[in-house]
Amino acid sequence: MLQEVTATRYITPLREGGSLPGLVEADDFGTYVMKFTGAxxxxxxxxxxxxCGELARRLGLRVPRLVAIGLDPVLGLGEPDQQVQELLRSSGGTNLGMDFLSGALGFDPLAFPVTPEEAGRIVWFDALVGNVDRSWRNPNLLVRHGELWLIDHGATMIWHHNWPGAEASAARPYDASDHVLRPFAPDVAAAAEALAPLITDELLAEVTAQVPGAWLAGEPGFDSADALRLAYARPLRARAAAVHRRIQGLGGAQ
Structure with missing residues (x-):
């Protein structure tokens, strides 16, 4: 399970995207970008x-550390923004926090070169989890101290919005024609050779065990959080071996 901390101060909203994440301090003296259950x-x-964040980390990709943040809704009583007040009021309990990467800049493909090896690993990972949100318009990549960091994986695993068709999704292609790293000739074949063997039942069990049980409760068609965790793991396990052959839109980059 993720490390648990408690929010002690709401600093400011981050007005990027539609979910209105906020910057908060917690009782471990850390500063986190907080994403809310009430969004x-x-x-x-x-x-x-x-x-996806914990899976990426175990595959050797850089992802900000994730924590479970406990939120008392009274934290928002002094906020002047009514939208923020309502968000905090509707998000009592366990929310998600990711380390705030001080000094990080948004990735600019014209200013920051990426090797074919690293590009290939990221494209392969995005294909595995079905990430549709890594385009040049919205890269969801940060650069810090000359290193590339992956953020914002909420728009992945689209199959968990339609569980009856989840396992069939393993055979779906991945369109990388709009991927921000496409110009760097991503070596997805080398990435598949290195990373696909790591996607084991044991690894996926370890990753899905990090999800707080409160976020899995009450899902229609599942009688327990553990059954739902298995459902998250199965499409990823089935997809890993051959997903590199289903990546479309890279042209000669492969």
Whole structure:
């Protein structure tokens, strides 16, 4: 399970995207970007953030550390912004936090070169989890101290919005024609050779175990959080071996 901390101060909203994440301090003296269960996208977005973020980390990709942040809604009583007040009021309990990367800049493909090896690993990972949100318009990549960091995986694993068709999604292609790293000739074949063997039942069990049980409760068609964790793991396990052959739109980059 993710480390648990408690929010002690709401600093400011981060007005990027539609979910209105906020910058908060916690009782471990850390500063976190906090994503809320009460946001419009709902708790499935947070589940995707944890499953994909923790999986990426175990595959050797850089992802800000994730924590479970306990929120007392009274923290928002002094906020002048009514939208923020309502968001905090509707998000009592366990929310998601990711380390705030001080000094990080948004990735600019014209200013920051990426090797074919690193580009290939990121494209392969995005294909595995079905990430549709790594385009040049919205890269969801940060550069800090000359290193590339992956953020914002809420728009992944689209199959968890339609569980009856989830396992069939393993065979779906991945369109990388709009991927921000496409110009760097991503070596997805080398990435597949290195990373696909790491996607084991044991690894996926470890990753899905990080998801707080409160976010999995009450899912229609599942009688327990553990059954739902298995459902998250199965499409990823089935997809890993051959997903590199289903990546489209890279042209000669492969």
């Amino acid at each position: 419009g996208q709902g708790r499935k977005t947070l589940v995707a953030e944890v499953v």
